[in-house]
Amino acid sequence: MKIVVAVKQVPDTETKVTIRPDGRSVDESSITWIVNPYDEFAVEEALKIKEARGEGEVVVVTVGPARAATALRTCLAMGADRGVHLSDPAFENSDSLGLATILAAAIKPIGADLVFAGQYAVGTDNRQVGVMLAELLEMPHVSVVTKLELTAGGLSAHREIEGGHEIVESPLPCVITAQKGLNEPRYASLKGIMAAKKKPIEEKDAAALGLDKGQVGEAGAKVKISRLEMPPPKQPGRIFKDDVEMAVREVVRLLHEEAKVI
Amino acid sequence: MAGVLVFAEQRDNKLRKPSLEAISEGRRQADKLGVELTVLLVGDDLSGLDSQTTALGADKILLVKDARLKLYAAEAWTLAVETAARTAQPGLVLMASSAMGRDLAARVAARLRTGLASDCTAISIENGAVSIRRPVYSGKAIATVVFAAGAPVMATLRPNVFPVLSQPRPGKGAAAPLEVAFEDRHFRCRVTSIEAEKGATQDVAEADIVVSGGRAMKGPENFSYIKSLADALGGAVGASRAAVDAGWIDHQHQVGQTGKVVSPTLYIACGISGAIQHLAGMSSSKVIVAINKDADAPIFKLADYGIVGDLYEAIPKMVDEIRKLKAG
Numbered sequence: 001m002k003i004v005v006a007v008k009q010v011p012d013t014e015t016k017v018t019i020r021p022d023g024r025s026v027d028e029s030s031i032t033w034i035v036n037p038y039d040e041f042a043v044e045e046a047l048k049i050k051e052a053r054g055e056g057e058v059v060v061v062t063v064g065p066a067r068a069a070t071a072l073r074t075c076l077a078m079g080a081d082r083g084v085h086l087s088d089p090a091f092e093n094s095d096s097l098g099l100a101t102i103l104a105a106a107i108k109p110i111g112a113d114l115v116f117a118g119q120y121a122v123g124t125d126n127r128q129v130g131v132m133l134a135e136l137l138e139m140p141h142v143s144v145v146t147k148l149e150l151t152a153g154g155l156s157a158h159r160e161i162e163g164g165h166e167i168v169e170s171p172l173p174c175v176i177t178a179q180k181g182l183n184e185p186r187y188a189s190l191k192g193i194m195a196a197k198k199k200p201i202e203e204k205d206a207a208a209l210g211l212d213k214g215q216v217g218e219a220g221a222k223v224k225i226s227r228l229e230m231p232p233p234k235q236p237g238r239i240f241k242d243d244v245e246m247a248v249r250e251v252v253r254l255l256h257e258e259a260k261v262i
Numbered sequence: 263m264a265g266v267l268v269f270a271e272q273r274d275n276k277l278r279k280p281s282l283e284a285i286s287e288g289r290r291q292a293d294k295l296g297v298e299l300t301v302l303l304v305g306d307d308l309s310g311l312d313s314q315t316t317a318l319g320a321d322k323i324l325l326v327k328d329a330r331l332k333l334y335a336a337e338a339w340t341l342a343v344e345t346a347a348r349t350a351q352p353g354l355v356l357m358a359s360s361a362m363g364r365d366l367a368a369r370v371a372a373r374l375r376t377g378l379a380s381d382c383t384a385i386s387i388e389n390g391a392v393s394i395r396r397p398v399y400s401g402k403a404i405a406t407v408v409f410a411a412g413a414p415v416m417a418t419l420r421p422n423v424f425p426v427l428s429q430p431r432p433g434k435g436a437a438a439p440l441e442v443a444f445e446d447r448h449f450r451c452r453v454t455s456i457e458a459e460k461g462a463t464q465d466v467a468e469a470d471i472v473v474s475g476g477r478a479m480k481g482p483e484n485f486s487y488i489k490s491l492a493d494a495l496g497g498a499v500g501a502s503r504a505a506v507d508a509g510w511i512d513h514q515h516q517v518g519q520t521g522k523v524v525s526p527t528l529y530i531a532c533g534i535s536g537a538i539q540h541l542a543g544m545s546s547s548k549v550i551v552a553i554n555k556d557a558d559a560p561i562f563k564l565a566d567y568g569i570v571g572d573l574y575e576a577i578p579k580m581v582d583e584i585r586k587l588k589a590g
Contacts (some may be wrong), residue, residue: 013519013539016401026403037520097372122367122519125398126380128368131336138452141336143365146513160514161361162465164458166334170451177482180520181513222377222413226393227406231545239568241557244576247569251551252583254567259549261528262495262584 001056003046004112005080006103006133008041008121009064009071017230022232024228035071038118040078040180042187045078045148046116048183056083059110063102069201076196077188083201089205093218096124100132105209108137111172114155116167119144119177134175141175142168148180264414265298266291269343270315271362272498275277277314280358280421280468282478287424288356289319289433297353298322299433300476302346302440306332316435318427323437324349326400327446334362338444339539340369345442347374352414354385354392360468367418381420381523383546396420400519400542403569408580420527421468432524437469464498466515471497471528472547475505478533478555478573482510487497487577488532500544502523502534518543532573534560552578 011017011031011249020149043060050056051078060075061084062068071193072083094102100111110182117130146165147158160179187260188196206213214220238254240247255262270281285301292299294551295514301320303311305327312323324344345367347355351465357363359381371378383404384395391408398405410417420583466472473495475488485499492499501510502515517524518540529547534540536552536559544550545564553573562568569576 011399011543013400015399017399020404026399073300095377096368096378097375100372123399125396125400125523126378127364127369128378128380131368132366132372135340135369141369142451143336143368144361148289158457159453161456165516166453167455167457168451174451179513180516182462183421209267222375222410223379223407224410225405226399226408228462229404229406231397231401231404233474234545235565237550237564237568238567239493239557239562239570241570243404244569245579247571248576249577251567251569251585252587255549255551256530256587258277258526259566261549262587 001053001113002059002111003049003056003114003116004061004107004110005039005042005046005075006115006130007043007060007062007071007075007218008032008036008061008118009068010121010123012037012048013037013122018194019228019230024225026228033067033070035074036118036121038120038180039180041180042116042118043075043078043080044183044185045178046114049114049150059084061106062086063094063099072198072201074188076194076199078186079192084129085201085203086209087203088205088218090213090219093221094216095221095223096115096126096128097132097222098216098220099129100136102209102211103133104136105211105246106204107133114172115139115175117175117177130175130177134211137175139173140170141177141206142170143177144179146179148176148182163167225255263351263422264351265300266295267300267350267355269302269355269357269366271306271358271360272303272308272311275309275311277311278358278451279361280320280360280363280419281400283316283421283424284356284358284427285318285320286427286430286501287385287419289427289430291354291387295387300324300346300352302326302343304331304342305365305389310484312435312437316433317430320435321433322350323435324423324440326440326442330444330449333453335449336365336369337450338448339366340373341444341448342442344373344581345416346440348438355414357418359420367416368489371416372440374413377409378416378418380418382417383420383423397546399521400523401545402542405535413467416567420525422434422470425456460511463529464519466498466500466524468522469498470526471495472500472517473497473530473532474500474502475532476502476533476534477504479505485511487574490581491530491577494581497528502540519526531561532577534561535559536564567588
């Protein structure tokens, strides 16, 4: 079984966001880059499936600048077999559809039985790429998956919805986007980290993927960020100390009379 | 600009609240533009929903009704929205940023090769150009996005942000079936059943009031305190990542950057110190109350009202006070 996992390198979730003077991008100088947390669930699930079947290949694919190779290396250390790094200056500032287009061009020739992605990448918070990828690959998809089982005819998945979950069935090949709860991602062992150094990472640019540069990146983007700003500062609130009983009474009164929310 | 199309999500013949919000915002935008609002309904039983939609201001209602449309199937729903978009030729397509809306909107946008802004908090249209505000980095920053010319602009709307019109001008409400050529291949991935979470009545992302517990809960049993306060207020139960990672409560309840981003009217944080991760998920709540033993906890910087004290003492008292208030 061939399994492809699309991953993204993102800023650590504890990152303090600083906006650059251009007013439309984030200062990346002090950012610690990590593998998108949801992508780790995706990689883990792919590895578990390969291990359970005792055969197959797990390929991790990413779009990003030179630094993104580190994210691929992390996934290889977890146990993925090889990496594909899609990198080209023309890919910069791609929107979700642009990223899905680049990924689809790379994944299509692999002939995957299963394609995984995280349910969203933290930072841009778009929640689009995995599902768009399914559309471009002409595959069915199940997003926000918390449980996955391969069945005789395909797969059965739990998909998180408001107040519960759906049971979704699909044939293969299929795109799955992973949600927290799907599994516990493993830590790379020292042996895994050493082995990862020898695993291949193939680099591909727009020409190698047969992509027209007008389709992707800033040039092809249907959605562009025109401005980025910090949320308005919060006025200091009223904090009550010492007597809990008094404090509770006062806060409930204020919620009722002043804020009018209860 | 061409008209506005809203996909309204129904489950078991009930329109969901985030969809009422989407229809209302569609009406407001259509009024400003002087164009028609078309609402799309998809399902196996749509009886009565057209009049409800008309009351909210729909000029046209497209009904896609088929026995196979009882439970969500992403590709069939995508085809329905695609067909509606090709029929109505809208300039703006809106839906709720719900579990279904997020899933569907992304597939439709890829099908139409158009731009989609997710989880929007404000829409403005000037001289035909749409600009949309949406939180990024889980609300640590706000982006304004604009769109390439040509195709319809798509947006999903964050629940609890866009008000439901209280006195809408009723629309023309011309309901008509929309023929969609469904084939078996449009039902490759399909929902076969839905399992409701036990005891959960409201989802944190959609609730008006959220009461959350953090590390200070010390164990799953103490979430009964959080639940008692949530019940007294008619709210939903939330949790910090610390509480979820400790296994005290299901991830469905997690508020924060790797959980849900919420914008309720009232958010009460109990025993949550306020890591950036958590603040990112709830900072856009309208009123924030913090209860924490540690007077230096970062959560107090964000709180409108704070109580420095033991939550095990404060919560039962608060439940009493609220009951008194509601009884009085």
